[in-house]
Structure formats: structure tokens, C-alpha cells
Amino acid sequence: MKVLMALILAHITLISCNAQTTNSKVKKTTMSEAKKPGEPKTGNPVYSKTDSSKVTMSEEEWKKILPSDVYYIARQKGTERPWTSKFEKFDEAGTYYCAACGNGLFKSDTKFDSGCGWPSFYEPISKGSIIYTPDNSHGMTRTEVQCGRCKAHLGHVFEDGPPPTGLRYCINGVILDFEKAKETEKKYTGKKS
Numbered sequence: 001m002k003v004l005m006a007l008i009l010a011h012i013t014l015i016s017c018n019a020q021t022t023n024s025k026v027k028k029t030t031m032s033e034a035k036k037p038g039e040p041k042t043g044n045p046v047y048s049k050t051d052s053s054k055v056t057m058s059e060e061e062w063k064k065i066l067p068s069d070v071y072y073i074a075r076q077k078g079t080e081r082p083w084t085s086k087f088e089k090f091d092e093a094g095t096y097y098c099a100a101c102g103n104g105l106f107k108s109d110t111k112f113d114s115g116c117g118w119p120s121f122y123e124p125i126s127k128g129s130i131i132y133t134p135d136n137s138h139g140m141t142r143t144e145v146q147c148g149r150c151k152a153h154l155g156h157v158f159e160d161g162p163p164p165t166g167l168r169y170c171i172n173g174v175i176l177d178f179e180k181a182k183e184t185e186k187k188y189t190g191k192k193s
């Protein structure tokens with residue numbers, strides 16, 4: 001009888017231990033998923049660093065899902081004040097994504113210090129990552145650059161950049177999401193194990 005009781009007790013202890021382990025595992029998974037780069041942003045169903053399909057949405061829908069500063073730049077073709085972006089003087093290795101939809105835009109090794117007050121790059125990550133549109137507003141002839149996936153306004157491109165392209169992509173920092181190169185490597189290692 002004593003043995004039976006001991007067995008039952010041991011069993012109960014095991015069950016409660018298991019339950020605790022499961023609970024803490026669930027909590028941990030949720031935490032890391034929330035921080036995982038490339039995952040959809042809370043409240044933004046179109047944000048993805050892996051889905052390259054084009055995004056078409058009404059301005060009203062964009063207004064609902066984007067933070068107001070991002071909406072102002074992306075959808076209303078606004079311009080942030082110069083020297084205000086944290087990416088203006090920033091030289092960490094990694095990738096810059098569209099803050100509205102997660103589309104890959106620029107690599108840090110094409111970023112340069114132009115001194116113009118906005119983050120500047122000499123080449124986009126790929127040909128299709130950006131759309132070019134003539135912009136004749138404010139009495140100037142410029143070329144506007146938009147996100148190739150969601151058509152968010154990014155900034156302008158000028159022909160006074162450094163080699164090898166001679167181009168200067170002058171981009172609003174508000175519309176950029178940065179992901180460190182190291183974190184990307186960690187993500188891949190994590191997937192394998």
C-alpha cells in the first residue's frame with residue numbers, strides 16, 4: 001500500500017512538473033516570436049520580409065495600420081526634417097527594409113555619408129526593390145523612389161553619388177527598418193538546430 005501511495009505521489013509530482021515545463025516553454029516561444037525579425041508587425045497584416053507579392057490597399061486601410069509618422073512619409077509623400085534620422089549617422093552592418101511592408105531595400109555596404117541630412121545609399125538591394133517616378137513638384141525636376149512592393153514614398157534619387165553607380169538615393173529614415181547582420185545569421189542557425 002505504501003508503495004502504491006508513493007507511486008501515485010511520484011506520478012502527481014511528475015504531472016505538475018511537466019505542466020510547469022510546458023507553461024514556461026509556451027511563454028518563451030511567444031517572447032522570442034514577438035522579437036523575431038521578419039515576422040509581421042502587430043497590427044500590420046501586410047508586413048513581411050519573405051512575401052514579395054505586391055501590396056495594394058486603400059489609403060484608409062494604410063492609415064489604420066501604419067504609425068502616423070510612417071503614414072505621413074509613405075502615403076502622403078512627406079519629408080522628415082534633415083538630421084533627424086537615427087540612420088543618418090549609422091554604420092552598422094545589416095539590411096534596410098521598408099517600414100510599411102517589410103520589403104528589402106538597401107544593404108548597409110551601399111550606404112555612405114552624403115552630408116545631406118538624410119540616410120543615403122548608392123544602390124538598391126535589387127532592381128525590383130524600388131520604383132522610379134518623375135517628380136516635378138516644388139518647381140524641381142526630381143526622380144521619386146518608391147517601395148517596389150507597396151509603393152510607399154521613400155525619397156528621391158540624384159545623380160551626384162559616389163562610384164560605382166554615381167547615384168545618391170536620399171531616403172527618409174522613418175520609412176526604413178534596420179536588421180543587424182548578426183541577428184540574421186543567428187536566425188538561420190536557430191532554424192537548423
Ligand SMILES: [Zn+2]
Pocket residue numbers: 098099100101102103147148149150151152
Ligand atoms: Zn513597402
